[in-house]
Amino acid sequence: MSLVIDVKNLNFSFGSGALTQPVLKNVTISIHKGEIVLMTGPSGSGKTTFLTIIGGLRQAFHGSVMVLDQQLINSSEQVKVKVRQQIGYIFQQHNLLKSLTALQNVSMTLEMQNRMTEQQRLDRAAEMLKAVGLGERLNYKPDQLSAGQCQRVSIARALVGQPKIVLADEPTASLDKQSGHEAVTILERLAKESQTTILLVTHDYRILDIADRVVELEDGMIKER
Amino acid sequence: MNLVAWIYFPARLAWRQLIFDRTKLVAATCGVLFACVLVFMQQGFRDALYASAASAPVKLNGDLFLIHKQSEAMWRPVHFPRSELMRTLGNPAVAEVYPLYLGLAPFKNIETRTKRTLMVYGFDPDSVIFDIEDIINMRTALRLKDTVLFDEYSRPEFGPVRQLLEAGRNVTEIKDYKITVIGLFRLGVSFAADGNIITSDLNFMRIFPDRNLDAIDLGVIRLHPDASIKQVQAELSSQLNEFVNIFTYDELLQYEKDYWANIAPIGFIFGFGTVMGLVVGLVIVYQILFTDITNHRHEFATLKAMGYEHSYFIRVVFASAFFLAILGFIPGYLFSLGLYHLAESQIFMPMPMTFSKAMTVFLFILSMCMTAGFLAIHKLKAANPADMF
Numbered sequence: 001m002s003l004v005i006d007v008k009n010l011n012f013s014f015g016s017g018a019l020t021q022p023v024l025k026n027v028t029i030s031i032h033k034g035e036i037v038l039m040t041g042p043s044g045s046g047k048t049t050f051l052t053i054i055g056g057l058r059q060a061f062h063g064s065v066m067v068l069d070q071q072l073i074n075s076s077e078q079v080k081v082k083v084r085q086q087i088g089y090i091f092q093q094h095n096l097l098k099s100l101t102a103l104q105n106v107s108m109t110l111e112m113q114n115r116m117t118e119q120q121r122l123d124r125a126a127e128m129l130k131a132v133g134l135g136e137r138l139n140y141k142p143d144q145l146s147a148g149q150c151q152r153v154s155i156a157r158a159l160v161g162q163p164k165i166v167l168a169d170e171p172t173a174s175l176d177k178q179s180g181h182e183a184v185t186i187l188e189r190l191a192k193e194s195q196t197t198i199l200l201v202t203h204d205y206r207i208l209d210i211a212d213r214v215v216e217l218e219d220g221m222i223k224e225r
Numbered sequence: 226m227n228l229v230a231w232i233y234f235p236a237r238l239a240w241r242q243l244i245f246d247r248t249k250l251v252a253a254t255c256g257v258l259f260a261c262v263l264v265f266m267q268q269g270f271r272d273a274l275y276a277s278a279a280s281a282p283v284k285l286n287g288d289l290f291l292i293h294k295q296s297e298a299m300w301r302p303v304h305f306p307r308s309e310l311m312r313t314l315g316n317p318a319v320a321e322v323y324p325l326y327l328g329l330a331p332f333k334n335i336e337t338r339t340k341r342t343l344m345v346y347g348f349d350p351d352s353v354i355f356d357i358e359d360i361i362n363m364r365t366a367l368r369l370k371d372t373v374l375f376d377e378y379s380r381p382e383f384g385p386v387r388q389l390l391e392a393g394r395n396v397t398e399i400k401d402y403k404i405t406v407i408g409l410f411r412l413g414v415s416f417a418a419d420g421n422i423i424t425s426d427l428n429f430m431r432i433f434p435d436r437n438l439d440a441i442d443l444g445v446i447r448l449h450p451d452a453s454i455k456q457v458q459a460e461l462s463s464q465l466n467e468f469v470n471i472f473t474y475d476e477l478l479q480y481e482k483d484y485w486a487n488i489a490p491i492g493f494i495f496g497f498g499t500v501m502g503l504v505v506g507l508v509i510v511y512q513i514l515f516t517d518i519t520n521h522r523h524e525f526a527t528l529k530a531m532g533y534e535h536s537y538f539i540r541v542v543f544a545s546a547f548f549l550a551i552l553g554f555i556p557g558y559l560f561s562l563g564l565y566h567l568a569e570s571q572i573f574m575p576m577p578m579t580f581s582k583a584m585t586v587f588l589f590i591l592s593m594c595m596t597a598g599f600l601a602i603h604k605l606k607a608a609n610p611a612d613m614f
Contacts, residue, residue, distance in 0.1 A: 081532055084531065
């Protein structure tokens with residue numbers, strides 16, 4: 001199996017000079033294609049920071065971060081944009097565009113890809129929403145949906161572009177136990193079907209069962225469980 | 226990426242975000258509408274000023290015109306000797322020449338007895354100097370002592386002259402000199418004068434006893450039909466004294482307009498008003514776009530995390546600015562159309578809504594919105610996904 005994420009000796013700190021606050025210390029982790037990896041750890045342990053570096057949202061300067069064969073350390077904006085486009089991101093809040101319907105929100109992912117016609121995009125988005133159990137609510141706007149439903153829309157949005165990697169930052173944090181579990185089960189099922197790699201940050205121990213592997217980040221250092 | 230998708234997708238997102246919050250959209254549109262109406266009115270008044278300033282020369286019937294070099298405009302002429310006009314007759318191409326006498330004088334309202342200044346034109350009743358049918362028809366009658374024609378388009382402060390004439394009350398005073406109004410004609414008011422009176426040259430001298438027939442204000446020259454106006458103009462200007470300007474019809478109009486645009490501060494005032502309207506609109510639109518970006522920064526950051534490039538959001542902002550320009554301009558145009566009609570009926574100034582004026586104002590509004598968009602895009606930097614999650 002090939003490596004989709006290969007991080008070696010990643011160091012990252014906030015601030016500069018005397019105020020330097022190290023967040024990640026010598027983080028090394030490799031994730032294979034199709035693997036579902038859960039990363040746990042206490043608040044402030046640098047989980048989200050790690051995720052934003054992998055996702056090409058934050059620039060790191062020391063170590064090596066290979067994502068989909070692209071080096072993200074000291075990378076250009078183009079490289080980061082290219083990596084982002086191949087990654088599905090699921091956020092703590094659903095972060096849907098509140099002026100768009102569920103269908104339009106999911107289509108936003110596909111609008112970056114020019115290969116499709118408008119109809120193909122809408123069909124594909126509708127299909128994806130059916131897969132997350134929202135086939136009946138295509139034209140609802142976020143404020144007409146429950147938090148769990150919104151999070152499922154954002155899962156559909158992350159997966160509709162058939163990304164090679166899905167990064168999820170505490171996707172169940174704003175959900176109750178049942179809808180949280182529902183959401184990650186759907187995520188797991190769809191990811192397994194399409195051989196998508198998932199790196200999921202959480203401190204929700206109720207969802208550990210979906211993982212192939214659980215790693216713990218504590219004080220900026222990785223511990224395999 | 227093809228061009229349609231390049232602008233269509235961000236424009237569509239901008240549109241969907243705009244129409245999502247109707248209340249804010251209405252407020253934003255009102256801001257643009259306000260600027261739009263302000264600019265339309267300033268432009269309208271300015272053009273009305275130019276049009277009415279030139280309303281008298283528009284009706285003058287001649288090929289070349291002599292005016293003293295020190296005359297800044299027709300309403301404040303400097304006299305020059307009639308002999309100067311007569312000298313032009315030496316040119317074989319000149320068919321006939323006629324002097325025109327101009328003067329501002331108070332006219333006593335027949336009903337209320339209040340006095341108000343208007344413009345008095347004195348001309349030789351043998352000539353067809355004005356291209357106005359009522360004047361041509363009444364030429365013979367004007368030969369009578371102390372008779373005048375009154376401009377029906379004068380401001381209403383001069384009294385309901387038509388009704389008064391019909392009722393037989395036709396005697397009043399100009400500059401305390403008793404005259405009889407024997408008819409009406411239509412010319413139009415200008416910024417220089419609220420009304421007009423036309424009379425014969427001899428009657429003019431009776432109203433203005435300090436004037437004499439040898440000191441004229443404007444010379445009207447008519448050429449033989451086959452003569453070249455430009456050529457005769459060149460010949461005459463080399464023969465005449467330096468203190469006169471010799472203008473073609475178009476040059477005379479331009480001279481009048483230039484006076485109001487440049488020498489009188491009025492042209493500047495309306496230009497300034499236009500700029501101020503645009504600045505106010507610019508600030509309003511900038512505020513709207515700025516707040517909009519601030520409110521949407523989480524959404525933009527999300528899209529950025531999904532792989533949208535920074536330039537996409539710049540296009541979203543400019544598309545929003547464009548839509549605001551259109552949405553504000555359409556009601557602004559209709560509203561201004563109504564105000565133009567109101568102005569025409571209330572202040573008796575010609576305020577036509579021409580296509581070119583509408584286009585000019587639209588371009589003003591569009592550039593205003595685009596500038597606001599340009600100023601607002603720096604706020605997009607706030608939409609940084611790394612700081613957001």
